[in-house]
Amino acid sequence: MTIQLHCFGESGNAYKAALALQFSGLDWEPVYVDFFNGATRARDYRDTLNNMGEVPVMVDGPVKLTQSGVIQQYVSEQSGKFGGTTxxxxxxxxxxxxxxxxxxxxxxxxxxxxxxxxxxxxxxxxxxxxxxxxxxxxxxxxxxxxxxxxxxxxxxxxxxxxxxxxxxxxxxxxxxxxxxxxxxxxxxxxxxQQPGWKHPYDLMPGSPADRV
Amino acid sequence: MTIQLHCFGESGNAYKAALALQFSGLDWEPVYVDFFNGATRARDYRDTLNNMGEVPVMVDGPVKLTQSGVIQQYVSEQSGKFGGTTxxxxxxxxxxxxxxxxxxxxxxxxxxxxxxxxxxxxxxxxxxxxxxxxxxxxxxxxxxxxxxxxxxxxxxxxxxxxxxxxxxxxxxxxxxxxxxxxxxxxxxxxxxQQPGWKHPYDLMPGSPADRV
CATH class of the missing domain: 1.20.1050.10 (Glutathione S-transferase Yfyf (Class Pi); Chain A, domain 2)
Structure with missing residues (x-):
């Protein structure tokens, strides 16, 4: 099952989770959240994805997580990476x-x-x-x-x-x-310079260039 | 060994760690940090206690931890409490x-x-x-x-x-x-109303009343 990360390019908090997924080798894909048109403020987003009204949100089958730090920890649990060795x-x-x-x-x-x-x-x-x-x-x-x-x-x-x-x-x-x-x-x-690294605007959909 | 928590009454971040220790039943004592006279900005504090220049700092024998969230997690590991049951x-x-x-x-x-x-x-x-x-x-x-x-x-x-x-x-x-x-x-x-609860100014040394 492909892990989905609800995110947008401008969010550095989402970037933390996206970069952890990217470096981990886990199978994942970004799902664009149209933040600048109010997507995270919508009732439906708060009710079904995140009552804190924020990105990122990670969905891995039945597991839904929010807060970049929690998603990063989850990636560590799944991949054995980035959590510290002692x-x-x-x-x-x-x-x-x-x-x-x-x-x-x-x-x-x-x-x-x-x-x-x-x-x-x-x-x-x-x-x-x-x-x-x-x-x-x-x-x-x-x-x-x-x-x-x-x-x-x-x-x-x-x-x-x-x-x-x-x-x-x-x-x-x-x-x-x-x-x-x-x-x-x-x-x-x-x-x-780490293998797989990408700039936030290359790793996630959406950037200021889209709104010009 | 008594756990020491470097803190002062006005710090809500220190209060989180103090309250976790207080509710946990672990043996602990507060150590006053004279924040308002610059204690956390002093070279010695940064070099020996916390290079982030903040309270709280917890010392449990050889273990020295900073950031309230990390200390709270440590208290959970030691006491089996407050970390969630699943x-x-x-x-x-x-x-x-x-x-x-x-x-x-x-x-x-x-x-x-x-x-x-x-x-x-x-x-x-x-x-x-x-x-x-x-x-x-x-x-x-x-x-x-x-x-x-x-x-x-x-x-x-x-x-x-x-x-x-x-x-x-x-x-x-x-x-x-x-x-x-x-x-x-x-x-x-x-x-x-939980057993052992104390107000921050009763749980930790130092309060605005001391500076009047």
Whole structure:
């Protein structure tokens, strides 16, 4: 049975799950969610797919999961990959996934949305500046951690990497400049050189180019 | 060996871990972190306790863990409690923990900080209003889910409840009014009636009263 991932190209949270599926070798396909025309806000989507009104949603036969972190863990259970190779590493992987959800992707996704997908007149400049300040603190934590390391945990890619990279390959400006964070920059390059890696707009359907 | 939890009363993220320890029956004690005088920003704190510069940090002999969600999971492993009783429930518990970290506690903690612990002249009103709007959407998701349910997952308290309640018992105003969300209100009352429950300022050292 082919695993289905309800997603759209612009969602870095969906990208985390899509990239885990892509690297895992499991059989999967994306199902396009028309977020920008309100698909995730529709009653039917909330009732049948996700009462949190978000992507990604993964459907594997009778198993339906939401939240990128939970889907990533499921992919690890099914494939034996990306979860860390010792109990200590498994906890360290979870630690970075929670941190990413709390401090990095949540802020990055919101800031990118506000700066690129809202009409210019509606962009809240004080909110954007504030979020960018918080994000700098998060980039600094990640950049410092990656100094002298190839991967966030252990010596191969884990869900920690697949979570933290969620919004960092996108081309739309949101205040993240790779060159300012050399260890993040090298790590993103390293991850993009793994077999099967694809850019979010190549891995999932939908991109800003469709709406021009 | 007594488990130590580095924490302070004002931190709802620390409260999640403290409440899990408190309900678990494990032997634990809080260790005060003087956050408001910069303890978590100090070099030594980052080098020896948490390179993310945050509370809570749990130390159990040789095991040192950070991120409330990871500590909650560890408490579940040690005590057999709060993790969900089936694999499906375990995933559903994790789903709400990730959602809480992404959408609820992260925003609530920040908004409460800005509205109560910053000098009045420095409070960014546009940021506060924006975050309160996002929080309303989160309260709505949780309130709707709790309609007809005693607990977020299954029929007893889990880490989903202990995560989502993190900032919701605090007295400082940040836009959350219990009466506006009747199912959240009833659930918070229900949780506070569990044996051993304590208010954050009673469970952990430090509170705004100390700084008056």
């Amino acid at each position: 109990p200590e590493d498994a906890r360290e992987v979870m630690r970075w996934m929670f941190w990413d959800n709390h401090k990095l992707s949540s802020q990055a996704g919101m800031t990118r949305f506000l700066m690129n997908f809202l009409p210019e007149a509606k962009r809240p400049s004080e909110v954007i500046a504030f979020a960018q300040g918080r994000l700098k603190a998060a980039y600094d934590v990640l950049n410092t951690h990656l100094e002298g390391r190839d991967w966030i945990v252990g010596d191969s890619p884990t869900n920690a990497d697949l979570s933290c990279c969620g919004y960092l390959y996108y081309p739309e400006p949101f205040g993240f400049i790779r060159g300012d964070w050399p260890h993040i920059d090298a790590w993103l390059t390293r991850l993009s | 694999p499906e429930d375990a995933r559903e518990v994790m789903r709400w923990m990730f959602w809480d970290n992404h959408k609820l506690s992260s925003q609530a903690g920040m908004t409460r900080f800005l509205m109560n612990f910053l000098p009045e002249a420095k409070r960014p009103s546009e940021v506060i209003a924006f975050a309160q709007g996002r929080l309303k959407a989160a309260y709505d998701v949780l309130n709707t889910h709790l309609e007809g349910r005693d607990w977020i997952v299954g029929d007893s308290p889990t880490n989903a409840d202990l995560s989502c309640c993190g900032y919701l018992y605090y007295p400082e105003p940040f836009g959350f009014i219990r009466g506006d969300w009747p199912h959240i209100d009833a659930w918070l009352t229900r949780l506070s």
